[in-house]
Amino acid sequence: MSGRSFPVTFGAMLAPFLIWAGHFGLVYAINGAVCARSPEGAMLFGYPLSVALVAAATVLAMAWVAVLLVMALRGSGPAGHVASADPRRFARWFVVAGAGSALVAILWVGLPALLVPACG
Amino acid sequence: MTLRTDEPRDEFPGGRPTPSPIPRPPGEEEELRRLWRLPQGIARVTAVNNSQVGVWYIGTALLFFLISGVLALAIRLQLAVPGNDLLDHGTYNQFFTVHGTGMMFLFAVPIVEAIGVFLLPSMLAARDLPFPRLSAFAFWAYFFGGIFFFCSLIFDAAPDGGWFMYPPLTSYEHSPGINTDFWLLGIGFIEISAIAGAIEIVIGILRTRPPGMTLDKLPIYAWSMLVMAGMIIFAFPAVIVATALLEIERAFHWPFFIAERGGDPLLWQHLFWFFGHPEVYIIFLPAAGLVSMMVPTLARRPLVGHDWVVLALVGTGFFSFGLWVHHMFATGIPSLSLSFFSAASMAVAVPSGIQVFAWIATLGAGRVQWTVATHFLFGFLFIFVLGGLTGVMVAVVPFDWQAHDSYFVVAHLHYVLIGGMVFPVFAGLYHWWPTLNGRLLSERLGRWAFWLMFIGFNVAFFPMHISGLLGMPRRVYTYPGDLGWNLLNMISTVGSFVLALGVLLVLIDIARSTFGGGQKAPDNPWNAGTLEWLPNELYATRSIPHVTGLYPLWEQPDLPREVREGAHYLPGAPTGRRETIVTSPIEAKPQYLMPLPGPHWGPFLAGLFTAVHFMCLTVQWYYPSLVPAVLAIAMVIWWLWGLDTGADHPPQDVGGGWRVPVYIQGPKNHSWWGMVVLLLVDGTAFACLIFTYLFLWTVSPDVWPAGGGGLPGLPWLAGGLALWGLSALAIGWARRAVDRNRHGHVRIGLILAWAAMVVGILLDANAQIGTGLVAAASAYGAIASMLVAWQAFHVAVMTLMLGYTLARSAAGLLHAERRVTFDNTLLMGWYSAAQGSIALLLLHLFPRLAI
Numbered sequence: 001m002s003g004r005s006f007p008v009t010f011g012a013m014l015a016p017f018l019i020w021a022g023h024f025g026l027v028y029a030i031n032g033a034v035c036a037r038s039p040e041g042a043m044l045f046g047y048p049l050s051v052a053l054v055a056a057a058t059v060l061a062m063a064w065v066a067v068l069l070v071m072a073l074r075g076s077g078p079a080g081h082v083a084s085a086d087p088r089r090f091a092r093w094f095v096v097a098g099a100g101s102a103l104v105a106i107l108w109v110g111l112p113a114l115l116v117p118a119c120g
Numbered sequence: 121m122t123l124r125t126d127e128p129r130d131e132f133p134g135g136r137p138t139p140s141p142i143p144r145p146p147g148e149e150e151e152l153r154r155l156w157r158l159p160q161g162i163a164r165v166t167a168v169n170n171s172q173v174g175v176w177y178i179g180t181a182l183l184f185f186l187i188s189g190v191l192a193l194a195i196r197l198q199l200a201v202p203g204n205d206l207l208d209h210g211t212y213n214q215f216f217t218v219h220g221t222g223m224m225f226l227f228a229v230p231i232v233e234a235i236g237v238f239l240l241p242s243m244l245a246a247r248d249l250p251f252p253r254l255s256a257f258a259f260w261a262y263f264f265g266g267i268f269f270f271c272s273l274i275f276d277a278a279p280d281g282g283w284f285m286y287p288p289l290t291s292y293e294h295s296p297g298i299n300t301d302f303w304l305l306g307i308g309f310i311e312i313s314a315i316a317g318a319i320e321i322v323i324g325i326l327r328t329r330p331p332g333m334t335l336d337k338l339p340i341y342a343w344s345m346l347v348m349a350g351m352i353i354f355a356f357p358a359v360i361v362a363t364a365l366l367e368i369e370r371a372f373h374w375p376f377f378i379a380e381r382g383g384d385p386l387l388w389q390h391l392f393w394f395f396g397h398p399e400v401y402i403i404f405l406p407a408a409g410l411v412s413m414m415v416p417t418l419a420r421r422p423l424v425g426h427d428w429v430v431l432a433l434v435g436t437g438f439f440s441f442g443l444w445v446h447h448m449f450a451t452g453i454p455s456l457s458l459s460f461f462s463a464a465s466m467a468v469a470v471p472s473g474i475q476v477f478a479w480i481a482t483l484g485a486g487r488v489q490w491t492v493a494t495h496f497l498f499g500f501l502f503i504f505v506l507g508g509l510t511g512v513m514v515a516v517v518p519f520d521w522q523a524h525d526s527y528f529v530v531a532h533l534h535y536v537l538i539g540g541m542v543f544p545v546f547a548g549l550y551h552w553w554p555t556l557n558g559r560l561l562s563e564r565l566g567r568w569a570f571w572l573m574f575i576g577f578n579v580a581f582f583p584m585h586i587s588g589l590l591g592m593p594r595r596v597y598t599y600p601g602d603l604g605w606n607l608l609n610m611i612s613t614v615g616s617f618v619l620a621l622g623v624l625l626v627l628i629d630i631a632r633s634t635f636g637g638g639q640k641a642p643d644n645p646w647n648a649g650t651l652e653w654l655p656n657e658l659y660a661t662r663s664i665p666h667v668t669g670l671y672p673l674w675e676q677p678d679l680p681r682e683v684r685e686g687a688h689y690l691p692g693a694p695t696g697r698r699e700t701i702v703t704s705p706i707e708a709k710p711q712y713l714m715p716l717p718g719p720h721w722g723p724f725l726a727g728l729f730t731a732v733h734f735m736c737l738t739v740q741w742y743y744p745s746l747v748p749a750v751l752a753i754a755m756v757i758w759w760l761w762g763l764d765t766g767a768d769h770p771p772q773d774v775g776g777g778w779r780v781p782v783y784i785q786g787p788k789n790h791s792w793w794g795m796v797v798l799l800l801v802d803g804t805a806f807a808c809l810i811f812t813y814l815f816l817w818t819v820s821p822d823v824w825p826a827g828g829g830g831l832p833g834l835p836w837l838a839g840g841l842a843l844w845g846l847s848a849l850a851i852g853w854a855r856r857a858v859d860r861n862r863h864g865h866v867r868i869g870l871i872l873a874w875a876a877m878v879v880g881i882l883l884d885a886n887a888q889i890g891t892g893l894v895a896a897a898s899a900y901g902a903i904a905s906m907l908v909a910w911q912a913f914h915v916a917v918m919t920l921m922l923g924y925t926l927a928r929s930a931a932g933l934l935h936a937e938r939r940v941t942f943d944n945t946l947l948m949g950w951y952s953a954a955q956g957s958i959a960l961l962l963l964h965l966f967p968r969l970a971i
Binding site for chain 2: 031116
């Protein structure tokens with residue numbers, strides 16, 4: 001069995017955290033930019049623009065991590081194909097545990113959008 | 121390509137044959153000793169062995185710790201009584217700035233990297249880290265730069281703006297003179313040394329592991345260093361960019377932070393804390409890694425929840441980047457943004473908590489040996505948990521608004537940093553000292569030192585929580601006597617001297633051992649299970665073991681004997697020079713034999729000249745500064761010239777049926793990995809500049825050109841993109857010519873790429889200047905000029921790299937089978953072209969498209 005590419009395997013292991021980081025950067029950028037530059041009182045789907053965009057980003061990020069979680073639980077995805085048994089099991093466990101953590105973290109960071117005024 | 125002489129024997133425990141037959145041929149070990157011996161006399165400074173450089177590095181960091189600590193004592197003496205005039209306010213400002221800067225930049229980060237340089241190769245059973253001369257250069261740059269930085273105190277020229285250096289306090293108007301420049305140039309350049317160390321550590325951990333040490337068998341300390349080095353790669357460029365912007369503002373009045381001309385002082389805080397908060401975890405995670413190595417040894421059982429601790433380290437590394445704004449809660453940021461950062465600040469406590477519970481569970485489940493290290497570990501747990509709890513308190517925005525800039529925060533940060541880093545490092549000193557000189561430090565002195573430090577620390581810093589809640593602000597050099605702070609401050613001062621006495625005892629113990637005192641240590645005095653306790657000499661272990669578990673010495677009791685007899689991998693020096701095995705990053709299978717460079721004057725002199733160059737810049741000797749700059753570059757070229765050797769030996773048998781090449785090209789080469797990691801650093805710095813551009817636009821869109829007016833015409837954009845594209849294509853064409861050994865075409869390709877880059881940057885600059893852009897006039901002018909200047913800097917770097925590659929081609933040292941130098945130039949060239957294109961697109965299109 002041939003060895004798996006390091007960037008692919010390591011990237012897969014870090015993917016849940018990378019999605020968390022991307023989500024975090026995005027929600028901060030959305031909030032910062034909207035509060036600084038959008039017209040006063042801009043709304044989207046009946047919610048303040050910033051809140052609506054942050055909520056959408058949170059749902060998307062959580063869905064993406066959930067897909068990774070399901071793939072890892074099924075033993076598929078990039079982390080499922082490294083050469084020897086131990087690293088493969090470890091990589092898969094890492095993706096599952098990381099995805100669980102990232103789901104909680106994304107939700108935790110995204111929740112304020114529902115509770116706090118956007119640009120107060 | 122890796123060749124195998126027979127079916128490789130992947131597993132060796134249980135009486136199966138070891139990788140190399142024993143007994144070994146006579147003279148093999150003597151050859152290793154000869155190749156790895158240290159230069160003597162004054163030439164000792166040319167040594168590059170990690171065991172030597174690591175010791176120097178640790179010693180220098182402890183020296184800077186001592187100097188910064190003495191400054192802290194002076195600060196505490198000044199604050200012992202109200203209305204004290206021991207220090208005037210200017211001197212006090214210099215003292216607390218140099219104390220904070222010294223502790224954070226010149227002690228905390230360097231010592232964790234130093235311990236890594238010293239410990240990691242033996243923990244991975246590698247003969248050395250992959251870039252020994254880079255390590256040595258990083259050390260000497262740090263050494264000379266640090267000495268130079270502290271000398272500023274003698275001349276009353278030390279920085280005085282606090283270790284955070286907030287503008288406008290540090291602007292040219294409010295902080296004239298060279299004090300601030302000492303910080304900006306001195307620290308900025310020392311951080312480059314930290315990045316060099318991080319590159320070394322990443323590649324060392326991923327590529328020089330022993331066969332069998334798959335990713336899941338990597339020691340926790342190596343995981344922690346991997347995360348730390350990754351964090352340095354993505355955090356430190358932010359502070360380098362910030363210091364560059366502030367220094368340029370001070371020198372040329374480009375208004376990045378001046379609100380009247382479209383800048384914003386908050387930009388500094390964003391960039392600084394994007395580095396500054398991860399910095400805390402950059403310091404803490406390696407210390408936590410040390411703890412995770414010591415706890416199983418001292419508890420005599422494997423670490424509980426090993427995999428969870430690894431996950432916690434990686435999670436902490438990520439989450440810590442989401443905390444930077446929690447230093448800015450009081451600056452008027454929108455409440456929703458505050459909430460994101462408050463949430464992340466609380467979330468980061470979870471992975472830290474996982475580690476703490478794993479340590480407690482391991483200690484609880486084991487039979488604890490009560491050594492000095494154990495004392496320091498329990499002290500660490502007590503202090504760090506308290507610091508963590510106050511950390512959660514200040515993560516709550518309303519509480520932070522109350523406690524902000526008070527002594528409560530001083531108490532919190534010292535609990536976290538001293539508890540979370542100094543105590544584990546001191547535990548580590550006592551624990552691993554025998555690997556340094558074969559002697560034990562004194563258990564008796566160590567216990568005295570611990571109790572003095574533990575009691576002194578709590579007496580010094582616990583009262584600060586209360587003085588802070590009573591309203592005492594930080595950074596004040598004195599206070600009136602009727603505010604209820606007098607007794608608390610006196611207690612803190614007494615505690616600080618008790619703490620210092622404990623530190624002094626440790627230093628006396630170290631000095632005593634260094635000069636031959638103390639008890640000789642057995643090979644594995646604490647009965648640890650990891651590889652650094654294998655018998656070793658300057659060449660590291662006699663042979664590189666085959667690893668089958670997390671605690672090889674516990675699982676393979678015969679391993680020390682087998683390794684000492686040369687029964688494992690690479691028991692000699694088959695090519696007659698220093699070398700180590702490079703393994704694949706996930707499965708740790710041998711890939712090639714990496715030649716390691718030996719002693720050389722280049723790293724020492726390059727470090728010295730680099731420091732002199734920055735010293736000249738600090739005192740504004742701009743033209744004279746060119747001399748040491750040229751000399752430093754010449755030294756680097758001197759040490760590099762002999763390194764890309766090509767496949768000068770046939771594939772070698774390293775044991776276990778593995779016959780591996782001695783030279784490898786392309787993405788498997790360690791040098792290629794080094795360049796990729798360097799480009800990640802470079803890309804992060806560029807991303808920080810893009811952030812700067814966008815941030816300044818959000819706060820001051822009025823200084824941006826509107827709707828294309830005041831911008832170069834789009835043909836300039838097309839011309840610029842075409843030239844950057846041409847440079848990329850020309851280097852790619854040269855690559856194909858190298859493949860075919862068509863040397864004339866290689867040289868034409870390289871020269872064409874260089875010409876396209878030079879013309880490209882001249883066109884870009886001309887286009888911007890042609891619009892009447894004045895860098896000092898507005899934030900837009902400043903950041904647009906900065907982006908062009910940043911690209912010009914890359915063209916200058918490419919000039920050097922292309923010139924060097926051409927010189928190697930002319931000297932006959934570049935061909936299809938010897939092309940690592942070329943591949944590195946290729947990567948940098950493509951990166952520069954991509955970066956130039958992105959900068960152009962941003963400069964030309966964003967103002968046209970922005971709302």
